[in-house]
Amino acid sequence: MENPTQNVNETKVELGQEKEQEALEEEHSTKETIIDIPAACSSSSSTSSSSYDTDCSTASSTCCTRQGEHIYMQREAIPATPLPEAEDLGLLKYVHRQHWPWFILVISIIEIAIFAYDRYTMPAQNFGLPVPIPSDSVLVYRPDRRLQVWRFFSYMFLHANWFHLGFNIVIQLFFGIPLEVMHGTARIGVIYMAGVFAGSLGTSVVDSEVFLVGASGGVYALLAAHLANITLNYAHMKSASTQLGSVVIFVSCDLGYALYTQYFDGGAFAKGPQVSYIAHLTGALAGLTIGFLVLKNFGHREYEQLIWWLALGVYCAFTVFAIVFNLINTVTAQLMEEQGEVITQHLLHDLGVS
Numbered sequence: 001m002e003n004p005t006q007n008v009n010e011t012k013v014e015l016g017q018e019k020e021q022e023a024l025e026e027e028h029s030t031k032e033t034i035i036d037i038p039a040a041c042s043s044s045s046s047t048s049s050s051s052y053d054t055d056c057s058t059a060s061s062t063c064c065t066r067q068g069e070h071i072y073m074q075r076e077a078i079p080a081t082p083l084p085e086a087e088d089l090g091l092l093k094y095v096h097r098q099h100w101p102w103f104i105l106v107i108s109i110i111e112i113a114i115f116a117y118d119r120y121t122m123p124a125q126n127f128g129l130p131v132p133i134p135s136d137s138v139l140v141y142r143p144d145r146r147l148q149v150w151r152f153f154s155y156m157f158l159h160a161n162w163f164h165l166g167f168n169i170v171i172q173l174f175f176g177i178p179l180e181v182m183h184g185t186a187r188i189g190v191i192y193m194a195g196v197f198a199g200s201l202g203t204s205v206v207d208s209e210v211f212l213v214g215a216s217g218g219v220y221a222l223l224a225a226h227l228a229n230i231t232l233n234y235a236h237m238k239s240a241s242t243q244l245g246s247v248v249i250f251v252s253c254d255l256g257y258a259l260y261t262q263y264f265d266g267g268a269f270a271k272g273p274q275v276s277y278i279a280h281l282t283g284a285l286a287g288l289t290i291g292f293l294v295l296k297n298f299g300h301r302e303y304e305q306l307i308w309w310l311a312l313g314v315y316c317a318f319t320v321f322a323i324v325f326n327l328i329n330t331v332t333a334q335l336m337e338e339q340g341e342v343i344t345q346h347l348l349h350d351l352g353v354s
Helices: 005-027 041-049 088-095 102-121 149-156 162-183 184-207 215-237 240-263 267-270 277-294 301-351
Strands: 033-036 053-057 062-068 071-073
Touching: 102 149, 102 162, 102 184, 149 184, 162 184, 162 215, 162 240, 162 277, 184 215, 184 277, 184 301, 215 240, 215 277
Parallel strands: 033 071
Antiparallel strands: 053 062, 062 071
């Protein structure tokens, strides 16, 4: 017969083992569990489920408790902004790099040197009087020698007097150097030469009997190029308003002086050669349109593409018209001259004059 005391002891042992097993399972259930869920899901789950209580949070995870169970919900990592590649950085540095103003300095030195040579080789005169430019100079623009195409550009090296030269040099240094430092030698050279060419073309159309000297066409092209630069890059310039004001003030003063000498001071105006304001105007038009075409554009807004095409169309239209006009005028003048010689010979023959 079995002992009742022994049975009770065995029952207590079994109960103790079961309690230990339950304690081990409960301890195992309280161990930390890591669950990967997105950030949006973690925030919604923590607010919608009442069984989760948020007790801590970090930049990368959120810690919640549920009935003694710790759950780390990993948030989705925010993608880092990609850094520019080496080629893009090199392109940005190239676009924004500064340049030495070689063109403005060299062209100014050449103009001073040629004027000094002409002044030295001419007879002694007073300092302020105009230098007599010989009409047969190979540099002066002459409407009766339009087929010598270099004259449309070479006239910029000749000036009437020291004031004429100094005025052009100071203005092109003051306004040209900042542009060339920002946009480079090639771009400013194109703008300057386009203004010089437009000055002679415009003069040949409007004042077809005028000889032309001076670099005012190129100077006004630089002034107008400042307006194009401000239009394209206003948001990226520190002193755009100052530059715009300086251009407006200079043009206003020059226009006021022109009106004064034209209508109120005829004696002073007659002392020197007349100023070709057609060359100023056409040079400025060329500088504005070519400036829109070749200057750097740091903004690239949508409407600027329309401005680019409009500037190209305006410049091409005026240039083609002026070139065709000069060709037709030159050919017509040659034909009339030949016919005039023939008619003169016939008249002399009819009159019996050999």
